[in-house]
Amino acid sequence: QQQVKQSPQSLIVQKGGISIINCAYENTAFDYFPWYQQFPGKGPALLIAIRPDVSEKKEGRFTISFNKSAKQFSLHIMDSQPGDSATYFCAAFPDSSYKLIFGSGTRLLVRP
């Protein structure tokens, strides 16, 4: 069974702080790793994505760090804002597949 394990389950950060969410995967056949942001009552929205041939990708305040040998990747949210409070999901897309495999989610709360 292909799995993506996500931690922590919940995270509280002060405004201006750094939020870090971690994911680990088991199957080396994954070749695309997106992060999704989901607000209550809404569908997941693509935030940022990375491929395993890149160790880091940055878009604004959001950075993905990727460690291929450890089969781990993480999302860093710099200068976290109350508007970032949402549930974040990491996911993986197996090579030659058709489906996203999601982690269990991290509920982020950024306090003012």
Place this chain on the structure above:
Amino acid sequence: ETGVTQSPTHLIKTRGQQVTLRCSSQSGHNTVSWYQQALGQGPQFIFQYYREEENGRGNFPPRFSGLQFPNYSSELNVNALELDDSALYLCASSLVGEETQYFGPGTRLLVL
């Protein structure tokens, strides 16, 4: 450009009934995937449709079925509803062969 839309937004059914959920894909996208998201969990892949045929299926029983129409819109049908079918049902559209999937707002189904 029109995003992914889903209808209805909410639905209440009783155990044993049948339900049909609808999805319109993002403009230009020819592939539709359906996911089930239980409360507090990550989305789980149900199936994908391309060229009006099922292109892949997750670990869901046959009472979950779907259709895709020539305009790429799609339906998810669930027969003999069970209490555990209560979830947010998400539709995602993409271009065939591309990993990036764009999600709709979902349909919240409650089975009593």
